[in-house]
Amino acid sequence: MRKKVIAGNWKMNMLPNEAIEFIQEFAPLVKDTQNEVILCVPYTDLFYVLLNTQDTNIKVGAQNMHWEENGAYTGEVSAKMLKSIGVKYVIIGHSERRAYFAETDETVNKKVKTALENELTPIVCVGETLEQREQGLTKDIITNQTKLALDGLDESQVEKVIIAYEPIWAIGTGKTATSEDANDSVKAIREEISKIYGQNVANRVIIQYGGSVKSSNAKELFTTSDIDGGLVGGASLKAEEFAKIVNYEL
Ligand code: PEP
Secondary structure (H helix, E strand, C coil): CCCCEEEEECCCCCCHHHHHHHHHHHHHHHCCCCCEEEEECCHHHHHHHHHHCCCCCEEEEECCCECCCCCCCCCCCEHHHHHHHCCCEEEECCHHHHHHCCCCHHHHHHHHHHHHHCCCEEEEEECCCHHHHHCCCHHHHHHHHHHHHHCCCCHHHHCCCEEEECCHHHCCCCCCCCHHHHHHHHHHHHHHHHHHHCHHHHHHCEEEEECCCCCCCHHHHHCCCCCCEEEECHHHHCHHHHHHHHCCCC
């Protein structure tokens, strides 16, 4: 059975002192969960968050990385740099990066490969815009994004990737896909993976839902047949609320 993986995406929020306070409140609240708990934090918080989560069940992720190992890329951070300080996860291709920072399916694919080569687990975001949804293109868009993100990986690598299905119209808007709708989209992604890499691989890949997840809708979303947890933005900034999401089954 696939485990549930619940990751917070703090985006460009939280100063180090706020991050430390958050962990002091959050860690005891989630210490008994069987679910995997990840905090994806700004680069400037990574060191502090790693230090303060050392004796906890909380894993730490970054929100982006470059695909090259090193070189003249001012302002960028490599997978090797993240790995060297103990980061285990990295979000790749978040819709905000695709929309505002020219992230493409091609750069997403390069980053996924480099992340895996450096033993980081990529959390790859895919999702349709409202316009694409209204045109009936949701499944085409998300299956194509998935296929391109995974292009060139072998089966054992694909199993290590986490996919986050995040309908763009649901991110930060308070609008959530219905659990049935979200589960159908996640199923379509799993079927696409099955077509290319086989059913066994597809059965093992963790596919999250993201888009205005909160404590009041987490259980309904995370207990569907195919959704394996969530990528949570706004609601991951409040320790008590995020802990309720992590502990959704209690
Ligand atoms: C996200 O940033 O990945 C996200 C899903 O944000 P929110 O939960 O705020 O919609």
